[in-house]
Amino acid sequence: MITVQIEYFAILREHIGKNTEAVDTEEKTAGGLYDELAARYALPHMVHMKVAINDEFAEWDAALTEGDTIVFIPPVAGG
Amino acid sequence: MKRFSFSHEDVSGETIRRLVADEASGAYVAFEGWVRNHNEGQRVLRLEYEAFESLGAKEGERIIREAEQRFGISTVYCVHRLGKLEIGDLAVIVGVSTPHRGEAFEACRYIIDEVKHRVPVWKKEYYVNGDSGWVNCERCSAAAHQHDHGQD
Numbered sequence: 001m002i003t004v005q006i007e008y009f010a011i012l013r014e015h016i017g018k019n020t021e022a023v024d025t026e027e028k029t030a031g032g033l034y035d036e037l038a039a040r041y042a043l044p045h046m047v048h049m050k051v052a053i054n055d056e057f058a059e060w061d062a063a064l065t066e067g068d069t070i071v072f073i074p075p076v077a078g079g
Numbered sequence: 080m081k082r083f084s085f086s087h088e089d090v091s092g093e094t095i096r097r098l099v100a101d102e103a104s105g106a107y108v109a110f111e112g113w114v115r116n117h118n119e120g121q122r123v124l125r126l127e128y129e130a131f132e133s134l135g136a137k138e139g140e141r142i143i144r145e146a147e148q149r150f151g152i153s154t155v156y157c158v159h160r161l162g163k164l165e166i167g168d169l170a171v172i173v174g175v176s177t178p179h180r181g182e183a184f185e186a187c188r189y190i191i192d193e194v195k196h197r198v199p200v201w202k203k204e205y206y207v208n209g210d211s212g213w214v215n216c217e218r219c220s221a222a223a224h225q226h227d228h229g230q231d
Contacts, residue, residue, distance in 0.1 A: 007131075009129060009130075009131050009199070009201060010129050010201035010203070010213055010216070011201070011213040011216045013129075044216070046216065048215075050199075052131070052134050052199075055133050055134050055137070056134070056137075057134070057138075071131055071134070071199075073131065073199050074201065074213070074215075074216055075215035075216055076195075076196070076197075076198065076199055076200055076201060076215070077200065077201055077202040077213070077214035077215045077216075078128070078130075078159060078171065078194055078195050078198050078200030078201075078202070079112045079159075079170065079171045079191060079194060079195040079200075
């Protein structure tokens with residue numbers, strides 16, 4: 001079990017109703033963690049989502065480490 | 080001022096033009112993105128931008144460095160607005176100066192295209208009919224709604 005910090009933005013922040021939370025998880029990867037949270041909060045399924053770990057883009061199969069800060073990045077719409 | 084930045088305040092094209100002015104440059108090209116009053120068939124009243132600012136600033140700087148390497152820019156600034164914007168407001172600006180005009184057009188186009196695809200910024204539109212929605216997440220919202228019903 002590890003504890004990671006999650007920051008939520010945009011549609012995810014509104015859907016979950018939090019900016020951040022600490023999550024205890026048995027999941028080993030960023031993708032596994034998203035699936036766990038998607039089930040917990042009935043999150044929308046989004047194509048073209050990305051993930052960042054500790055302020056850098058990461059792969060979905062990237063390993064999670066105790067204390068990581070995770071951001072799930074919904075489809076962007078700048079400009 | 081950083082070459083890529085977010086701003087919670089109004090940005091003027093004139094400010095960027097002055098920042099980019101450079102005696103080695105013979106050309107200046109700017110792109111301004113404005114808030115328009117419609118999107119995908121809906122009348123838009125206003126909108127709100129939100130960003131993952133720390134990673135967004137890094138990715139914006141990376142895009143500018145790529146453009147520099149490809150096109151040989153003299154000076155460049157890009158600012159993306161965040162927060163509440165009204166119709167007609169400037170949402171994003173890219174200003175590029177180069178020795179000759181060709182590179183300025185190409186670099187400006189490259190930067191705005193990459194910023195739109197890669198920088199983590201989200202746009203929430205508020206419509207005349209009272210609805211609102213996160214752009215590019217419309218289908219996601221619909222799916223979430225169905226999912227909620229499935230659990231009732």
